[in-house]
Amino acid sequence: MKILFAVTPGYGLMLPIVPLMWAARAAGHEILVATTSEMTGVGARAGLPVVDVFRSVMSGQSC
Secondary structure, eight states: OEEEEEOOSOHHHHGGGHHHHHHHHHTTOEEEEEEOTTHHHHHHHTTOOEEESOTHHHHTOOO
16 A cells, blocks of 8 residues: 655654654555655655655745
């Protein structure tokens, strides 16, 4: 099964679900973390596949 974890940018929202993401991955599921801001780096350092879904937040560009 493919699972998408959509996480808003915030350590208190990202870090508590990292074990859940790892458990899903260990159970054989294909996962992807969709987030933005510095949480992309946090997810990558946790060894998870991450995609930045709103890059213009960091670059200061408007939509």
